[in-house]
Amino acid sequence: MNNLKQQLKRHWGLWLTLLVVLVGLVGVGLTRLDAPWYQQTVASVTKVQANQHNQTTDEFNNTDVSYSQWVTVRILNHHHQGQTYRLKNTYTKSGAMDQAYRVGDQVFVRIPKDKASAVTIQGLKRDTALAFVAWLALALLLLIMRFSGLMALLSVTLNAVLFYAAIQIDLMTNGGHLYTLFGSLAVIFAVLTLWLVLGVSRQMLVTLGATITGTGIAVIISLIVFAATKERGVTYEAMQYVTQVPRPLFLVETVLGSLGAVMDESTDIVASLFQLRQERPDISANQVFKSGLQIGRSIMGPLINVLFLIFMADTFAMTLLYLRNGNNWGYTFSMNMSLGMVQSLISGIGIVLAIPVASWLASRLMPRKVGAA
Amino acid sequence: MSTISVLGIVLFILMTLIGGKTGVTAFLSLIFNFGLLFLAVVLISWGFPAMGVSLVIGTIILAFTIFFGEDNEMAAKTAYIAALIVMVALILVIFPVEHWIMAQGFSLEDSEDLEGMSLTIGVSFVGVAVTEAILSTLGAIAEASIAIAAGLSEIIDQHPHVSASRLYIDGISIGKQIIGTTFNTLFFGFFGGFLALFIWFSGLHYSFGSVINNKIFVAEVLMVLFSLIGVILTVPITTWVMTLEHRHATKQED
Incomplete structure (x- = not known):
């Protein structure tokens, strides 16, 4: 019994560190579910279908490829929750201001009030990836420096x-x-x-x-x-x-x-x-x-x-x-x-x-x- | 004369006065590093793959920074090997993360600067983001590995028969001091430089949610975190390389 206590005492720092690191990792996972907290409408990409692509050349003879894809999204929060939309995304190979979307990505979308206008993707939701890297840095810091x-x-x-x-x-x-x-x-x-x-x-x-x-x-x-x-x-x-x-x-x-x-x-x-x-x-x-x-x-x-x-x-x-x-x-x-x-x-x-x-x-x-x- | 050249001359004079020969070589390493950085952009713009360019240029930048700044040959060699290992380890983190987080290129906040520019230049901006992230961490990695290697080689000089486990404990304890102060260098270095962006965010009432998902903000925070991860990894890796070198050296003596 005494022995166990001593063991615990000697290693409590390590155990506490491991506990904090594990709790942190769970926290990173939970950012996948934080859509209700956002003011913006958050959606999850459920299906992606490549459409067409064509070569472009600009005035400086730079060649690039522009693609378009059909993206199916399911809304995760607010009053459109559960609805799905199919929308078109265009992007370039270089991706300076645009990007391809992949199944499983969470994105911000804008749903206009009038039915005639199209639903558009505003950008990628990056909080999970950011939290993961922050967790990695903190976990290493705690493990090495306690x-x-x-x-x-x-x-x-x-x-x-x-x-x-x-x-x-x-x-x-x-x-x-x-x-x-x-x-x-x-x-x-x-x-x-x-x-x-x-x-x-x-x-x-x-x-x-x-x-x-x-x-x-x-x-x-x-x-x-x-x-x-x-x-x-x-x-x-x-x-x-x-x-x-x-x-x-x-x-x-x-x-x-x-x-x-x-x-x-x-x-x-x-x-x-x-x-x-x-x-x-x-x-x-x-x-x-x-x-x-x-x-x-x-x-x-x-x-x-x-x-x-x-x-x-x-x-x-x-x-x-x-x-x-x-x-x-x-x-x-x-x-x-x-x-x-x-x-x-x-x-x-x-x-x-x-x-x-x-x-x-x-x-x-x-x-x-x-x-x- | 332009402001940059006068400031450069002032810095050169000060470094020579205070640093002597070490100061002159340190100034030279700064000039070489600038040349290498510019070369990296030019090579990528000529169509060389960003990943290969960052590996080659990164290896050379580390060499210039470490061998021009440290006189002790054993410490410099150890620091360089360790820094290379850390760089490769970091690339293994940076590459998948940049492809996952897609914080490359430009954002809506850049629109004004992009007016009249063609964005379809056929160079992958994710690759450029990887290069930016790798190159921005190299300084911090080099600094940390030099400090630890120099500290440990001094210990070896004074106690030539120090045990490997003792050396490891010493390395971690030197590392603890370094990480504490390097934290500040990185934090102020990055965030001081982005004061204007933060004033922009606050002035236009960005919500917390839009800031932490903003491309530019994310790219910036990632660079700080990568540098931090690099410095933290440098501590055990430099110590490990030093113990290997030490074991090797003592074996040769016997």
């Missing part, structure tokens, strides 16, 4: 809530106070995230100082460069999904985008330096500073590449479309990739500057005896 992974998750959730709140405030003020709003948000993000990771300590304050100073100087340098070069080649007009003045939006996006990376790096450097002081209490401030640079040196390259690849990969589809529509490389680059490039460069400057700032702050502000405190 419950210390939850702390990271908590910080991301809190940040997402703050982000949402800031957007609501921004909309209420019509984007009038964008800099103040998102500037303070960036500081709050940094304080909250570092507080959750490090608790309130001198180490946290040093990391916070390095993050804010590094990012701040990078912004100032960039603004000076912007002014000196009169922002030549920065194509704000190519920014996507813009509903407010693009320039401030772009700068705010850049600062927020690099914030996580600068925090990541400052955390690493400051933590290693505090540990170094603990191991060798008599080390001089200058040596601490030098070790900080040494650590930062090996982190900065990969970290800048992380952001660079994230910023650039997004632009792929549009870049491809530009190239296939007869635009030359230069124009295609400036309309699609130049903003991501500017973003990467400013972030890179922030990441590099945070190294000496973090090392210097740590070397001056570290207490003489970390272990004694």
Whole structure:
């Protein structure tokens, strides 16, 4: 009996993890049944019949194939529930804005009030697939990190809530106070995230100082460069999904985008330096500073590449479309990739500057005896 | 001079001042990676299959990022092998998911940018979505595998006869710290960049249901999740490769 209790105690973490993972998987399955919760009409594809296809050629000699199919759907919610419709779907082989539907897909449909107009498919219901990938990520996180992974998750959730709140405030003020709003948000993000990771300590304050100073100087340098070069080649007009003045939006996006990376790096450097002081209490401030640079040196390259690849990969589809529509490389680059490039460069400057700032702050502000405190 | 070149020069000077030789090579890897990314788009636009292009370009990008950033040869080699294994594992996840979720190409929100463009270009946009997803995860994978391999090779240097199981525990504990902070890099990197889109969603009163099924939103969240899965997988795989290398090295010594 005692033995069993001990066994349970030793393995409760594992069992709890497995339980959470299994419950999560059931939750993913349940999204197949969530149609009643949607305002939109949801239907399930029960039968698909290929109709005809023909080759198309556009003005740039791109050949494509356009298909049409008959799709039979059964409505899953609201007052048309249970009824079936047969409708025509046309799609292309490349599928830039359309797609083929398959039996078992759940889709959003629009049923017009007057009987004469046709029922149309609005788009695929993607929540099950999305939930599955989210479940996969969380399950792996819990299995490998157990419950210390939850702390990271908590910080991301809190940040997402703050982000949402800031957007609501921004909309209420019509984007009038964008800099103040998102500037303070960036500081709050940094304080909250570092507080959750490090608790309130001198180490946290040093990391916070390095993050804010590094990012701040990078912004100032960039603004000076912007002014000196009169922002030549920065194509704000190519920014996507813009509903407010693009320039401030772009700068705010850049600062927020690099914030996580600068925090990541400052955390690493400051933590290693505090540990170094603990191991060798008599080390001089200058040596601490030098070790900080040494650590930062090996982190900065990969970290800048992380952001660079994230910023650039997004632009792929549009870049491809530009190239296939007869635009030359230069124009295609400036309309699609130049903003991501500017973003990467400013972030890179922030990441590099945070190294000496973090090392210097740590070397001056570290207490003489970390272990004694 | 254009803003991009001046910012580039500033970054180069700073990296050289602070990073010395490592800084210069890191800057070079950035330029090579840009060239490779652009090459990837051009190759796909010439009709090469997206899957093959992402495999080849991905392998080269990982090599540039890892070998240009890390001086320790054993750590770099381990990191590279591990990163390649993770990339292949991720492709096995990304490929079926992208074909299931169909979040490729463009959405109604893009209409204004697409005016006057021909969309029937004969290139599979699902393939392009796979390429985007794979390439966007490579940076995070490379960073994590370097950090773990470097940490472990330092442990091996100090305790040459460390046991494989001990090494595994150390690898996971280094990984825990890395995952925590990398979470932030990814979260801010992706969502900071999509502020405009979220303002659009909120401003036009999209319902929660339409946001989580929206093509662009789904594509974006998928990239974050794939990167996260990549980083999480990197931890045990890098540690495993390191223990194999270590066992191999000690055997040769005997």
